[in-house]
Amino acid sequence: MTVLVTGSRGKVGSALIPLLHGKGVDVRAASAAPGRLSLPDGVAAVRCDLHDPATFPAALDGADAVFLYAEPSQIGAFVQQAETAGVQHIVLLSSSSVLGPEASESAIAATHLAVEQALAASPIETTFLRPGAFAGNALQWKWALQSAGTIDLPCPGSYSDPIHERDIAESAYAALTEPALRGQAYHLTGPQSLTFTEQIAALEAATGRAIPFRRVAPDAWKESVSPYLPAAAADSLLHYWATSDGVPTTVTDQVEILTGHPARTFATWAAENAAAFTAAPSTAAGPTAAGPATA
Missing domain, CATH: 3.40.50.720 (NAD(P)-binding Rossmann-like Domain)
Incomplete structure (x- = not known):
């Protein structure tokens, strides 16, 4: 084949x-x-x-x-x-x-x-x-940390199922x-439904450093990501985050059915990628105020 x-x-x-x-x-x-x-x-x-x-x-x-x-x-x-x-x-x-x-x-x-x-x-x-x-969507946060020292989140309590x-x-x-x-x-799906704040806590545990975030208005977030995220996609994300704010997502066992093992946790991903969140500030262009998107 x-x-x-x-x-x-x-x-x-x-x-x-x-x-x-x-x-x-x-x-x-x-x-x-x-x-x-x-x-x-x-x-x-x-x-x-x-x-x-x-x-x-x-x-x-x-x-x-x-x-x-x-x-x-x-x-x-x-x-x-x-x-x-x-x-x-x-x-x-x-x-x-x-x-x-x-x-x-x-x-x-x-x-x-x-x-x-x-x-x-x-x-x-x-x-x-x-x-x-994707669990790897969290890598977008490193740009915000390097450029602004904080992560801007329209809906910190929005749930997702990072895989x-x-x-x-x-x-x-x-x-x-x-x-x-x-x-x-x-x-x-991943094995857990986690809010953005819970994902950040996992990154803090993996890196041993504080990762600050702040709640921002949806329009302000949309404006901040406009250089690299089309307006329609930004609107879709904002709608999804608003509807899943405080509402846990459903997780499945489909990964285990296909692979024979349980899905890896976000904490596992965070430990594997901790170095990305402890690197020195970069001057390279990149997202400055984005949260993870859905796949």
Whole structure:
């Protein structure tokens, strides 16, 4: 079996590639910038820009399965070329945002819904992975700490179910390699529903330092992130945070079903990434007042 992994520079794709390669699966790493990939020996890189259909034929040639990021702009062309290439199975990295009652009105959910619908209408067997908030989204906070010394939060009491990216990668590996798991939809979460303040407390425990935060007005937060976050996405996040403020999210056992082990805790992720929050201030450009987003 040959597996094409799109988005190979991403948090999940970059963790999935060595899992597949280490188990002897023929894996092809795809990226819009393949020259910037750091890959295990023996893994081939190929250019596949999900915005550019001209890159699809060479990337998909000979692939039996695909791990696909949810980019809707050229999904019709991608599906058509995957059919032509003889792809038998696609594992889509979707989002739990598609499960919400107002998914069709969410800018974040709409992207994933469009890709899910295109794949559901195709003859290619598809497995949908729907994680909630990535634990790694907390890395956005390091920019705020380095530049302003504090984190701005519109809804400090908003709950999410942060999931370790390695758990997503291991779930994708299982779906790609175990035929009995194919063709289903999995709602992936971390093992705990945590507020932003509880996530910050976990980071404080991991780093041994205080991590200050302050509540800010939603409009002020939206303005602060406007240089790098589209207004529609900011509005979707603000709506989600407002509706989940004080309302714990539902956690699932889907990671354990797929991988055979419980999902890793946010505290585990915090311990692994503590150095990012203790580094010296940086002059590099980056977010200054952002909280974790949903996947």
